[in-house]
Amino acid sequence: MPSLPLSPIRTGGKPARISDHRLEVDGLTFEVHRSDRRKTLQITVERSGELSIVAPSQVTDQHLIDFVEEKLLWIHTKIEEKARLQERAPVKEFVEGEGFLYLGKSYRLRLVEKQLVDLSLKNGRFCLRRSSIHRGRDAFISWYARRAQQWFEKQVTEHATRMGVQVKEVKVQDLGFRWGSFGSDGRISFHWKAILLPPRIVQYVMVHELAHAHHPDHSSSFWIKVEQHLPDWRWRKTWLAENGIQVEGL
Structure with missing residues (x-):
């Protein structure tokens, strides 16, 4: 269903749309x-500052507006909080014992003298030459990107079949504040940082993008498709919005 034009509603002397x-x-x-x-x-306040509301179908427009107005202080506080967290995201120093995430788990770093590759994961430790x-940062990004490519290629193949989606190519790259994207050309992309998140959250990112093959917008039909799977x-989605920022700082 196409989105209707925004209609103005008076609220506290200022029009809401x-x-x-x-x-x-x-x-x-x-x-x-x-x-x-x-x-x-x-x-929900996303890590990028984007805002969304989930509401029962029968809720009136005015009730929705009243609810948002009641929460304005909380919303602005959350937006500012996320902006501060992004500014203060700890930068990795690549020192002995430092923790690095992979599929939701933190692994301590071990510095080694001799190793054929820059970085490896052995016996529950990241080993950096x-x-x-x-x-170090480039070594980790390269390692994460390779693992993400393998993970997403396998998972996308399985879920795309179930969701009736034809995917031409799976790409892993830096997508800025986006976790993923689905192009009209059938190519699906994911941020390499997604592989740092817990598997169930990465799965949500993937299903979300695959659902866009059927519905390019975030209409009710889109969320129904997501909910089917x-x-x-x-x-x-809420976990990702509240905790996704923890993967910043590398």
Whole structure:
């Protein structure tokens, strides 16, 4: 269903604007997701600062606006908090014992004198060749990208078949604030940092992007498609929004 033009609604002397899938209040824009299964309203602040609301299908536009207005202080606080966290994300120093994430688990770093490759994962430890410390970040990104490529190629093949999606190519690269994207040409891309997240969260990222093959926007039909394959997508989405920032700083 195409999105309807935004309609102005008066709220506290200032007009709010709302359509089927978007709400604007106090200079903030929210993606609106309605569901027959939803019983309560929930606002999510993404790590990029994007905002979304999940609401029961029967909730009126005015109720939605009133709810957002009640939460404005909390919303602005969350936006500022995420911005501060991104600014303060600890930069890795590549020292002995430092922790590095991989599929949701933290592995301690061990510096080794001799090793054929810059970086390896052995016996529950990341092993970095001491002579490669100066290019530690590049070594980790390269390692993560290779593992992510293998993981996503296997998982995308399995899930694309179930979801009736034809994927021409799986790519892993730096996507900035995006975890993934699905192109109209059938190519699907993922941020290399996604492989740092827990498997169930990475799976959500993947199913989310595959669902875009059927619905390019975030309409109710899109979320219905996601829910068909991940009934608990809401908590995964919320977890990602609240905790995804922990992978910053490399």
